[in-house]
Amino acid sequence: IYLMPTPNSILIIGAGIAGLTIVERIMRNQQSLAVTIVGATDERSQRVSFWRDRNRSAALALPGAQSWSAWSFNTQKLGFSLQRGKALEYVSFDARSYKAHLTDSLQQAGVRHFDDLVKSVQKTSQGFHIETSQRAIEADVVIDTRPPELPESTLKQQFVGRTLTTQSPHAIAHPVLMDFNIAPIAPNGISFIYALPLSDTRLLVEATTFSYETLAQEPYESAIDAWIQAHVPAVELNPRDEVEHGILPMGPVTPRQTELLAAGLAGNAARHATGYAFTGILRQAEHFAEALRTGQGLTTIQPYSGRSRWMDSLxxxxxxxxxxxxxxxxxxxxxxxxxxxxxxxxxxxxxxxxxxxxxxxxxxxxxxxxxxxxx
Ligand SMILES: Cc1cc2nc3c(=O)[nH]c(=O)nc-3n(C[C@H](O)[C@H](O)[C@H](O)COP(=O)(O)OP(=O)(O)OC[C@H]3O[C@@H](n4cnc5c(N)ncnc54)[C@H](O)[C@@H]3O)c2cc1C
Structure with missing residues (x-):
C-alpha cells in the first residue's frame, strides 16, 4: 500500500492497545495532523508482558509497570530452571490502566475519539469514507486494528488467567513462563501454566494452550485450580479476582479489509511461535510515526524480521x-x-x-x- 506522503487526516479503527499506542507515537511529532480514533473504550482485564532492554526503559511510559531480571520454566524431564537476563528484563503492565492513561492524554492533545463501531470503510477519490454506528467521517488515511478472523487452519494460543490473592506470602519469586508439568488441557496441542508474581500476595496464574481447536473455558479453569493447589497454599477466595482470557493467532492472518493499512493483531503483530504481540505493536507504531515524519508513503509492515519468521515457521x-x-x-x-x-x-x-x-x-x-x- 502506498498512500499520500503527507496526509492531513488519519483515522484509526479500534481503541485497543495498537490503536492507542500508534496514535500516541504519531502525535509526538505531528501537531497539525487531524487524528481520529473510532472504537469503544476497551475495559477488558489484560496484563501484557514483554522483554525490554534495561537501558531503554525511559523510551516508553508504562505507568505501574513491574520488571524482573529472571524467569523460570518447569519441565517434566528437567524440573524447575531459572534464566537470568543481564541486558534484557521482563516487563509487565496493566493494559487497562495503560489504555486509560493514553485515552486521557490523547484527548488532551486534541485527538478526536468516538466510542462508535465502524460499520464500513469505502475508498473514495479523496481518501476514505467511514460509516460508523453514529456518524460519517472522511479521512485521508485509515489504519485498521480490528482483530482478524482466525480460521480453523490457524494454530491458536488460547488462555485463561486469574489474578488471585494469598493470605500469606506465596513462594513464587520470578515469573514462571512455562510450567509443562500439568495434565494436558488441549488433546491435540501443548498445554502449560504461566504465573506472574504481582506482589508477595498477588499472583496471575494463566492456563495456556497452543492448539488448532478452540476450547471451552472450563478445562483452563480446572488447570488453574490444580496448579494453585499444588503450588500456592492459603489462597483467599475473593469474588473480585480478575479473570482475563484471549485467543491469539500463531500464524499469518489477513486483515478484514486488505486495502486498508493494518496494525496490531490484524497486522500480524502476534509472533507466530509465541503469540507475544506488544513488541510488534511498538514497531508498527514507530514505523507509522517515522513514515509520517519523513513524508514517506505509509505501508503495512511485517513487524518481525525474515529471520524470525523463518524460525517461527520451523x-x-x-x-x-x-x-x-x-x-x-x-x-x-x-x-x-x-x-x-x-x-x-x-x-x-x-x-x-x-x-x-x-x-x-x-x-x-x-x-x-x-x-x-x-x-
Ligand atoms: C488477555 C490478554 C493478554 C495478553 N498478554 C500479552 C502479553 O503478555 N504480551 C504480549 O506481547 N501480548 C499479549 N497479548 C496479545 C496482544 O498484545 C493483545 O491482544 C493486544 O490487545 C493486541 O492489540 P490490538 O490493538 O491489536 O487488539 P485489541 O487490543 O483487541 O484492540 C482492537 C480493538 O478494536 C476494536 N474494534 C473491533 N471492531 C471494531 C469496529 N468495528 N469499530 C471500532 N472498533 C472495533 C475492539 O473493541 C478493540 O478495542 C495479550 C492478549 C490478551 C487478550
Whole structure:
C-alpha cells in the first residue's frame, strides 16, 4: 500500500492497545495532523508482558509497570530452571490502566475519539469514507486494528488467567513462563501454566494452550485450580479476582479489509511461535510515526524480521508434526540458552546469534527433519 506522503487526516479503527499506542507515537511529532480514533473504550482485564532492554526503559511510559531480571520454566524431564537476563528484563503492565492513561492524554492533545463501531470503510477519490454506528467521517488515511478472523487452519494460543490473592506470602519469586508439568488441557496441542508474581500476595496464574481447536473455558479453569493447589497454599477466595482470557493467532492472518493499512493483531503483530504481540505493536507504531515524519508513503509492515519468521515457521512445523517436539524445543531453550539469548530470540532482537544458539540447542532429529522440509 502506498498512500499520500503527507496526509492531513488519519483515522484509526479500534481503541485497543495498537490503536492507542500508534496514535500516541504519531502525535509526538505531528501537531497539525487531524487524528481520529473510532472504537469503544476497551475495559477488558489484560496484563501484557514483554522483554525490554534495561537501558531503554525511559523510551516508553508504562505507568505501574513491574520488571524482573529472571524467569523460570518447569519441565517434566528437567524440573524447575531459572534464566537470568543481564541486558534484557521482563516487563509487565496493566493494559487497562495503560489504555486509560493514553485515552486521557490523547484527548488532551486534541485527538478526536468516538466510542462508535465502524460499520464500513469505502475508498473514495479523496481518501476514505467511514460509516460508523453514529456518524460519517472522511479521512485521508485509515489504519485498521480490528482483530482478524482466525480460521480453523490457524494454530491458536488460547488462555485463561486469574489474578488471585494469598493470605500469606506465596513462594513464587520470578515469573514462571512455562510450567509443562500439568495434565494436558488441549488433546491435540501443548498445554502449560504461566504465573506472574504481582506482589508477595498477588499472583496471575494463566492456563495456556497452543492448539488448532478452540476450547471451552472450563478445562483452563480446572488447570488453574490444580496448579494453585499444588503450588500456592492459603489462597483467599475473593469474588473480585480478575479473570482475563484471549485467543491469539500463531500464524499469518489477513486483515478484514486488505486495502486498508493494518496494525496490531490484524497486522500480524502476534509472533507466530509465541503469540507475544506488544513488541510488534511498538514497531508498527514507530514505523507509522517515522513514515509520517519523513513524508514517506505509509505501508503495512511485517513487524518481525525474515529471520524470525523463518524460525517461527520451523517451530510451527515441529508443532504440526508432533506437539511433544515443540515442548522438547522449549525445554532445550530453557536449559541451554542464556536469559538474554532466550529474550532476544523471543523479541526478535540481537541478530542471528540467538537464533543460531537456539538451533544448536534444539533436539536434533525433529528439528533437522523440520529444517529439511523447509529447505
Ligand atoms: C488477555 C490478554 C493478554 C495478553 N498478554 C500479552 C502479553 O503478555 N504480551 C504480549 O506481547 N501480548 C499479549 N497479548 C496479545 C496482544 O498484545 C493483545 O491482544 C493486544 O490487545 C493486541 O492489540 P490490538 O490493538 O491489536 O487488539 P485489541 O487490543 O483487541 O484492540 C482492537 C480493538 O478494536 C476494536 N474494534 C473491533 N471492531 C471494531 C469496529 N468495528 N469499530 C471500532 N472498533 C472495533 C475492539 O473493541 C478493540 O478495542 C495479550 C492478549 C490478551 C487478550
Amino acid at each position: 517451530f510451527l512445523d515441529l508443532m504440526r508434526d508432533n506437539p511433544a517436539h515443540l515442548i522438547q524445543l522449549f525445554e532445550a531453550m530453557a536449559h541451554s540458552l542464556s536469559g538474554d539469548d532466550f529474550a532476544h530470540f523471543l523479541s526478535d532482537t540481537g541478530g542471528w546469534m540467538p537464533c543460531l544458539r537456539t538451533i544448536a540447542a534444539a533436539p536434533k532429529r525433529p528439528f533437522l527433519a523440520a529444517l529439511w522440509k523447509r529447505l
